[in-house]
Amino acid sequence: MARTILPFGPQHPVLPEPIHLTLELEDEIVVSAVPALGYVHRGLEKLCEVRDFHQMIQIVERVCGICSKIHAMCYCQSLEEMMGADVPRRAKYLRVVWSELHRIHSHLLWIGLFADAFGFESLFMQCWRIRERIMDINEATTGNRVVVSVNVIGGVRRDLSREHQTWIGEQLKLVEKEVLALKSTIVSDYTVKSRTQGVGVLTKDQAHQLGAVGPVLRASGWAQDARMLGYAAFDELDFEPVVEVDGDCYARLAVRFREVLQSVDLVRQALTRLPEGEISVPVKGKPNGEIITRVEQPRGELMYYIKGDDTKFLDRLRIRTPTFANIPPLLAMLPGVELADVPVVVLSIDPCISCTER
Amino acid sequence: MSLTDWINKGRLKSPWVVHFDCGSCNGCDIEVLACLTPLYDVERFGILNIGNPKHADVLVVTGTVNHRNKTVLKNIYDQMPGPKAVIAVGACGLSGGVFREAYNVVGGVDKVIPVDVYVPGCPAKPESIIDGVVKALDVVKTKLGLA
Amino acid sequence: MNDVITRITMDELPGLAQKMFGEGQRLATLTAVDLGDGTLDLLYHFDKDLVLSHYRLTVPKDAVAPSISGVYFAALLVENEIKDQFGLNFSGLALDFGGHLYLADEVQNAPFCKLSLTKKA
Numbered sequence: 067m068a069r070t071i072l073p074f075g076p077q078h079p080v081l082p083e084p085i086h087l088t089l090e091l092e093d094e095i096v097v098s099a100v101p102a103l104g105y106v107h108r109g110l111e112k113l114c115e116v117r118d119f120h121q122m123i124q125i126v127e128r129v130c131g132i133c134s135k136i137h138a139m140c141y142c143q144s145l146e147e148m149m150g151a152d153v154p155r156r157a158k159y160l161r162v163v164w165s166e167l168h169r170i171h172s173h174l175l176w177i178g179l180f181a182d183a184f185g186f187e188s189l190f191m192q193c194w195r196i197r198e199r200i201m202d203i204n205e206a207t208t209g210n211r212v213v214v215s216v217n218v219i220g221g222v223r224r225d226l227s228r229e230h231q232t233w234i235g236e237q238l239k240l241v242e243k244e245v246l247a248l249k250s251t252i253v254s255d256y257t258v259k260s261r262t263q264g265v266g267v268l269t270k271d272q273a274h275q276l277g278a279v280g281p282v283l284r285a286s287g288w289a290q291d292a293r294m295l296g297y298a299a300f301d302e303l304d305f306e307p308v309v310e311v312d313g314d315c316y317a318r319l320a321v322r323f324r325e326v327l328q329s330v331d332l333v334r335q336a337l338t339r340l341p342e343g344e345i346s347v348p349v350k351g352k353p354n355g356e357i358i359t360r361v362e363q364p365r366g367e368l369m370y371y372i373k374g375d376d377t378k379f380l381d382r383l384r385i386r387t388p389t390f391a392n393i394p395p396l397l398a399m400l401p402g403v404e405l406a407d408v409p410v411v412v413l414s415i416d417p418c419i420s421c422t423e424r
Numbered sequence: 425m426s427l428t429d430w431i432n433k434g435r436l437k438s439p440w441v442v443h444f445d446c447g448s449c450n451g452c453d454i455e456v457l458a459c460l461t462p463l464y465d466v467e468r469f470g471i472l473n474i475g476n477p478k479h480a481d482v483l484v485v486t487g488t489v490n491h492r493n494k495t496v497l498k499n500i501y502d503q504m505p506g507p508k509a510v511i512a513v514g515a516c517g518l519s520g521g522v523f524r525e526a527y528n529v530v531g532g533v534d535k536v537i538p539v540d541v542y543v544p545g546c547p548a549k550p551e552s553i554i555d556g557v558v559k560a561l562d563v564v565k566t567k568l569g570l571a
Numbered sequence: 572m573n574d575v576i577t578r579i580t581m582d583e584l585p586g587l588a589q590k591m592f593g594e595g596q597r598l599a600t601l602t603a604v605d606l607g608d609g610t611l612d613l614l615y616h617f618d619k620d621l622v623l624s625h626y627r628l629t630v631p632k633d634a635v636a637p638s639i640s641g642v643y644f645a646a647l648l649v650e651n652e653i654k655d656q657f658g659l660n661f662s663g664l665a666l667d668f669g670g671h672l673y674l675a676d677e678v679q680n681a682p683f684c685k686l687s688l689t690k691k692a
């Protein structure tokens with residue numbers, strides 16, 4: 067049987083971002099997939115040599131606009147540990163609040179895009195409508211909708227007033243109500259199930275061997291979540307990693323759906339236990355030595371390696387983003403998939419190409 | 425009314441937009457997408473987002489141009505039928521933004537293709553993106569010789 | 572540094588990769604650091620149940636490091652990235668982008684090496 071080579075991307079209607087896959091097809095079935103990257107590569111790790119370590123916060127926030135807050139948090143945590151800063155507890159709780167809000171908006175965004183990938187446009191609209199509530203909270207509390215620049219080395223920049231806390235609580239109640247109203251559609255609708263169940267299966271062993279992270283790993287039966295490391299205030303909050311066992315696209319959808327509700331709960335916990343006090347401490351000195359920090363992003367585990375040499379410029383900054391780790395598993399999922407399911411499978415890892423290529 | 429008048433009327437009443445993400449951090453990207461969703465809903469103005477550049481009147485570009493995607497960008501621009509307008513969205517699309525010193529960044533969108541409307545912001549807000557599309561329509565109007 | 576980094580040599584690397592794979596360690600990533608004296612540090616980060624272990628391999632820039640992508644397929648992207656950014660060659664890459672994973676043909680090679688950044692006006 068002759069094989070067909072089909073280019074997929076870089077500008078493709080279902081892909082919000084440019085990635086190119088060269089698909090080798092036998093009939094309608096994918097035999098192999100080879101990625102071509104570089105359409106979003108900017109080389110911003112290198113910018114640490116011309117911007118000092120405070121200015122780099124703004125750069126790392128723009129590794130990815132969807133989880134900007136969490137990038138900055140990871141970066142700041144690294145430098146705080148390096149320079150021995152004792153971050154106030156209130157700041158830690160506030161970081162949890164904003165990072166979990168980011169997770170909610172990112173997952174809703176993804177569920178919408180994923181639904182759009184298999185042609186379920188009304189679900190896309192619904193998810194994005196709910197998501198706007200989170201964007202409103204971001205705008206009201208930080209001044210920007212997407213890139214919320216709240217982290218500084220030593221704490222956070224903005225505080226939440228009592229009125230804001232109550233208002234966030236009310237908004238979250240609505241978000242929860244509206245998300246639950248979509249539950250029957252997302253988890254038990256015939257269309258959703260028939261397009262996602264059994265598609266793009268990643269077995270438990272494969273997931274681990276190929277280095278999958280985040281929801282992709284958890285959907286294949288591993289209870290591994292970097293939040294269990296207890297950074298920020300996660301050690302004082304109650305949560306259980308969300309795990310599914312099937313490893314198909316449906317399981318990944320289910321994991322993310324349940325994580326939305328989990329994050330709503332975490333924001334609530336953080337707001338009720340929010341301690342009084344300072345929101346940031348001054349940090350003196352310059353970064354020196356090496357450090358590795360991990361946090362959990364909506365897409366999975368994020369890892370920063372920072373090397374400082376006692377100047378205001380960092381010697382090396384390396385960012386291992388979750389999608390970077392999830393591309394090899396994606397390449398393993400694609401063979402055997404029908405051409406029509408390729409967009410669904412590609413989106414199921416929640417690809418963030420600007421993260422991957424930096 | 426002649427046939428051309430009808431076509432021009434349709435062009436200006438219902439512009440079709442194609443969105444290309446050059447090297448954006450996703451911030452501007454999701455704001456462009458947010459314009460399509462119920463809160464902002466550009467479809468009520470007749471603005472449609474489509475995937476095929478050959479059907480489009482307006483090209484919305486987010487993000488910085490880098491050495492690899494500049495050919496893709498040029499390609500997409502060339503495939504669009506005239507009269508066309510280009511909107512650069514976000515600080516990145518305008519000048520390279522925070523990334524302008526990075527080694528793989530060429531700069532703003534106007535280094536590669538002519539840009540008609542610049543929408544500032546990092547990220548640009550959906551309201552201003554919609555405003556940008558409206559401005560771009562004036563450009564199309566001028567190009568048609570109707571303004 | 573919050574964790575210990577064990578030093579290894581180039582000969583030990585393939586054996587180490589095999590051993591880690593056998594133990595069920597997940598390859599988190601590799602990091603390359605230019606030391607500025609013609610050598611590179613390659614850091615291998617492994618993870619098991621949220622515990623990281625790190626191995627450091629120092630190689631001269633013109634050496635050919637053994638690729639571990641035969642054992643850990645996941646190493647493929649990052650090894651290609653290092654090849655792009657530092658110009659370090661790997662032997663036995665499962666899929667070789669030839670130094671053009673990210674970079675278009677006209678771009679300078681190995682932009683991450685020291686003394687290569689020119690500040691634009």
Ligand code: SF4
Pocket residue numbers: 128131213447448449450451452453486487488513514515516517521522545546547548
């Ligand atoms: S302008 Fe800002 S938000 Fe938009 S793509 Fe550039 S860095 Fe991201």
